[in-house]
Amino acid sequence: MTTVYTVDSIPGDGIGREVVPAAIRCIDEVARIEGFEVTWRERDWGSDRYLADGAMMPADGIDQLADGDGIFLGAVGQPGIPDHVTLWGLLIPIRRSFMQYVNLRPVRLLPGVEARVSGAEKLDAVVVRENVEGEYSEIGGRAYDGRPEGMAIQQSVFTHAGVSRVAEFAADLAVRRSGRLISATKSNGILHAMPFWDEVVEETVSRSGTVELESVLIDALAARVVLRPDSIDVIVASNLFGDILSDLLAAVAGSIGVAPSANLNPPREHPSMFEPVHGSAPDIAGKGIANPVGQMWAGALMLEHLGEEQAAKRLVIAFEAALADGIRTADLAGTASTLDFTEAVIERLRSAA
Numbered sequence: 001m002t003t004v005y006t007v008d009s010i011p012g013d014g015i016g017r018e019v020v021p022a023a024i025r026c027i028d029e030v031a032r033i034e035g036f037e038v039t040w041r042e043r044d045w046g047s048d049r050y051l052a053d054g055a056m057m058p059a060d061g062i063d064q065l066a067d068g069d070g071i072f073l074g075a076v077g078q079p080g081i082p083d084h085v086t087l088w089g090l091l092i093p094i095r096r097s098f099m100q101y102v103n104l105r106p107v108r109l110l111p112g113v114e115a116r117v118s119g120a121e122k123l124d125a126v127v128v129r130e131n132v133e134g135e136y137s138e139i140g141g142r143a144y145d146g147r148p149e150g151m152a153i154q155q156s157v158f159t160h161a162g163v164s165r166v167a168e169f170a171a172d173l174a175v176r177r178s179g180r181l182i183s184a185t186k187s188n189g190i191l192h193a194m195p196f197w198d199e200v201v202e203e204t205v206s207r208s209g210t211v212e213l214e215s216v217l218i219d220a221l222a223a224r225v226v227l228r229p230d231s232i233d234v235i236v237a238s239n240l241f242g243d244i245l246s247d248l249l250a251a252v253a254g255s256i257g258v259a260p261s262a263n264l265n266p267p268r269e270h271p272s273m274f275e276p277v278h279g280s281a282p283d284i285a286g287k288g289i290a291n292p293v294g295q296m297w298a299g300a301l302m303l304e305h306l307g308e309e310q311a312a313k314r315l316v317i318a319f320e321a322a323l324a325d326g327i328r329t330a331d332l333a334g335t336a337s338t339l340d341f342t343e344a345v346i347e348r349l350r351s352a353a
């Protein structure tokens with residue numbers, strides 16, 4: 001019997017509506033080659049819906065996604081709509097309702113992408129970012145606004161369970177890669193949360209036995225990303241540090257158009273969400289020139305998560321081959337359109353099958 005996966009696709013806004021269909025064509029092609037099927041449930045959620053109805057998604061949107069095998073998101077956001085509307089109206093409810101506590105961001109220099117710093121040619125790293133707690137909490141407040149004694153207090157939340165589950169995920173990943181794990185910390189300056197982070201990470205990682213753990217202060221780690229990018233393999237970091245590090249690494253690796261991101265619920269009790277790192281790119285939307293690689297790579301992460309490792313590999317090999325053959329979109333100094341690039345990937349998938 002053929003395996004059928006049900007995936008909710010949310011193309012969203014701007015170039016999301018161009019790169020999601022492009023990636024779906026490629027995923028359907030690898031599925032055909034590997035002998036499984038994906039049933040896509042397309043959702044027209046996003047800014048247009050917000051402008052018409054006052055909400056990015058329906059009130060029961062989360063329930064509609066709950067029984068699916070995955071969520072394939074393009075990008076949401078458009079000029080004139082504040083970021084917190086898109087974040088709190090769609091992204092954060094999905095991440096939190098489905099306990100997507102790991103944000104996974106692989107970074108690698110792809111063929112045809114120019115290295116920004118020396119050593120980046122050999123860059124091949126993964127950032128495991130804690131995705132539901134830490135510094136991004138709603139606890140805190142402001143007092144005496146507009147007065148000289150004005151103040152804001154923002155509390156971080158680090159729980160034993162929260163730190164330990166993300167550390168465990170990172171340690172498992174490290175075992176499957178180089179066996180080395182870097183934990184980003186700041187225990188010399190942040191006196192409660194970060195020593196706690198260090199203790200729980202150490203305790204969790206030591207249970208995995210073989211992983212070599214290195215705790216590095218976030219400032220030194222940021223410098224190391226730029227100075228010795230090839231010395232980094234797997235990084236585990238809190239919500240804020242992980243956010244900054246993954247953008248920094250992506251910048252070192254070249255173009256924003258190629259970077260993917262997975263919001264994972266590792267126990268697989270709920271669907272996970274896969275998206276490119278880039279946003280809706282209103283400046284190039286509708287022109288058919290967006291780079292679909294970030295979305296395709298996000299698709300490969302989704303296939304891997306679904307257990308279709310062979311299909312994931314095929315897809316990555318195919319878009320890397322197209323890039324290596326010089327088929328590149330304008331952001332990579334090429335002349336290919338989104339469609340040209342997509343056709344090139346499909347051609348390579350077929351000829352490798």
Ligand code: ATP
Nearest residue numbers: 076077256257278279280281282283284290291331
């Ligand atoms: P958002 O608020 O949705 O994050 P943004 O404008 O802050 O949007 P991006 O949408 O990521 O950020 O765009 C940043 C820049 O990178 C823009 O100039 C955009 O055109 C370019 N860019 C982003 N993604 C791509 C892509 N896939 N292909 C080509 N260029 C891209």
Ligand code: MG
Nearest residue numbers: 077278279280
């Ligand atoms: Mg942005």
